[in-house]
Amino acid sequence: MRRLLLVVTFLLMFGAIWIALTVGAIKGPPANPDSPVRNIFYAHVPSSICSLICFLVLLVVSIGYLYTGRPVLDLVALAAVEVGLLFATVLNATGSIFSRGEWGVWWTPTPRLVTSAILWFLYVAYLILRSSLPGSAQRRARICAVFAIIAFLDVPLVIISARFIPDMHRASFEFTSTWQTAAFVMSMMATVLLAATFIWLRADLLISESKLQEEIVL
Amino acid sequence: MRFFWSTLSAIFVKDIVTELRSRQVLPTMIVLGMLIVWVLRMASEAILTSKAVMGPVALWISFLFSGLLVQERSFAAEQQHDCIYGLLLAPIDQGTIYLSKLLANTAMLCIFEIIIVPVVLVAFRLGPDTRWPALAGVLLLGNIGISSVGTLFSAVVRVSRARSSLLSVLVLVVLMPMMIPATFALLTVFGAVPETLQGTGALSFIGSFNAAVGYMIAFDAVFVVACWLLFGFAIKE
Numbered sequence: 001m002r003r004l005l006l007v008v009t010f011l012l013m014f015g016a017i018w019i020a021l022t023v024g025a026i027k028g029p030p031a032n033p034d035s036p037v038r039n040i041f042y043a044h045v046p047s048s049i050c051s052l053i054c055f056l057v058l059l060v061v062s063i064g065y066l067y068t069g070r071p072v073l074d075l076v077a078l079a080a081v082e083v084g085l086l087f088a089t090v091l092n093a094t095g096s097i098f099s100r101g102e103w104g105v106w107w108t109p110t111p112r113l114v115t116s117a118i119l120w121f122l123y124v125a126y127l128i129l130r131s132s133l134p135g136s137a138q139r140r141a142r143i144c145a146v147f148a149i150i151a152f153l154d155v156p157l158v159i160i161s162a163r164f165i166p167d168m169h170r171a172s173f174e175f176t177s178t179w180q181t182a183a184f185v186m187s188m189m190a191t192v193l194l195a196a197t198f199i200w201l202r203a204d205l206l207i208s209e210s211k212l213q214e215e216i217v218l
Numbered sequence: 219m220r221f222f223w224s225t226l227s228a229i230f231v232k233d234i235v236t237e238l239r240s241r242q243v244l245p246t247m248i249v250l251g252m253l254i255v256w257v258l259r260m261a262s263e264a265i266l267t268s269k270a271v272m273g274p275v276a277l278w279i280s281f282l283f284s285g286l287l288v289q290e291r292s293f294a295a296e297q298q299h300d301c302i303y304g305l306l307l308a309p310i311d312q313g314t315i316y317l318s319k320l321l322a323n324t325a326m327l328c329i330f331e332i333i334i335v336p337v338v339l340v341a342f343r344l345g346p347d348t349r350w351p352a353l354a355g356v357l358l359l360g361n362i363g364i365s366s367v368g369t370l371f372s373a374v375v376r377v378s379r380a381r382s383s384l385l386s387v388l389v390l391v392v393l394m395p396m397m398i399p400a401t402f403a404l405l406t407v408f409g410a411v412p413e414t415l416q417g418t419g420a421l422s423f424i425g426s427f428n429a430a431v432g433y434m435i436a437f438d439a440v441f442v443v444a445c446w447l448l449f450g451f452a453i454k455e
Contacts, residue, residue: 125391146448154395
């Protein structure tokens with residue numbers, strides 16, 4: 001099942017990249033139409049959505065942990081944060097390259113850029129908190145779940161700023177050909193599947209690791 | 219309800235009296251705040267920035283960092299001689315412990331503000347003209363926001379060895395979104411930016427002074443309620 005998921009993800013990804021680089025390529029900014037910089041959109045938008053999905057997973061499993069106290073949920077939360085941080089890093093890096101190509105600056109404090117930076121910082125703070133709490137695993141898990149819920153309260157702001165607030169950063173994109181739509185849909189599906197696979201693999205690894213540690217202690 | 223108020227006031231009075239007798243945090247806070255203001259005042263000479271811009275910046279930076287000192291103390295002091303177990307074993311709601319600590323931290327930050335605001339106004343030659351109530355309101359809202367998150371995380375990090383550095387990372391990260399309307403509101407109070415702002419910058423997405431205050435009230439309400447609800451999980455051993 002896992003192997004099938006990986007194969008489908010990579011096929012979709014290669015398909016999306018191939019279309020995006022050939023028939024579905026987006027023209028560059030008016031000043032420099034030959035520049036391929038706008039193609040980064042195919043990686044940028046899916047990774048922004050995936051980093052938000054990972055945060056949602058984190059919220060759900062954190063509430064679940066506080067409610068049930070099952071250690072597996074805490075490990076899934078850690079997996080979601082690590083994968084979410086990966087996608088948030090890709091989001092900020094691709095956004096920065098795009099911004100340089102489009103507006104000539106690497107970073108500028110517009111609402112969406114500020115809020116996606118906040119998202120990245122929240123993920124990093126979670127990992128710092130997790131690594132610096134001594135004591136029992138239950139206590140650490142409970143505190144991390146509390147932080148995750150408080151941190152999630154900042155996320156609606158990220159979504160509001162991306163959709164409703166006037167910004168030089170565009171809120172939506174008009175496709176000019178069916179190929180572009182196809183490439184976008186494929187890259188979106190591939191990225192979401194990739195995130196799901198990563199969370200699955202990482203959580204599985206963490207669970208095996210904790211089982212092994214329990215056996216060593218016993 | 220009477221029990222709730224008597225518990226709340228008992229812990230609140232205990233914290234304030236302890237601080238007034240030992241004077242452990244307040245003097246340090248005030249000196250740190252003054253040093254921050256002094257450094258930024260020097261910087262504003264060098265970079266030729268408008269003083270109406272640097273004044274609010276100095277205020278928020280000194281509140282954030284001095285606030286961290288008082289918040290860190292609020293549970294570290296309980297931890298020292300295992301006094302925390304006395305609080306936890308008492309037959310009171312744990313949410314009440316949070317609310318009284320929040321109140322004590324807010325009160326301490328208010329005392330700090332009363333001292334540091336005149337210092338900033340004199341150092342940067344600023345005056346809010348007729349907008350004193352707006353200035354006081356914005357500072358109080360910021361104060362509640364900073365204390366609400368800080369008090370919860372102070373309970374979270376009390377057992378960690380890297381207590382103060384961890385607390386500063388957690389509090390500053392979660393407060394980042396609130397600092398945008400807070401900065402905007404203070405800038406408008408001192409006339410550094412117009413009351414309504416249009417464009418595409420980070421501050422213009424707030425829009426107007428009233429919207430900034432609205433955002434701050436919303437943040438405060440959400441943070442206080444969420445922290446109060448989650449405090450029981452954070453304090454449990």
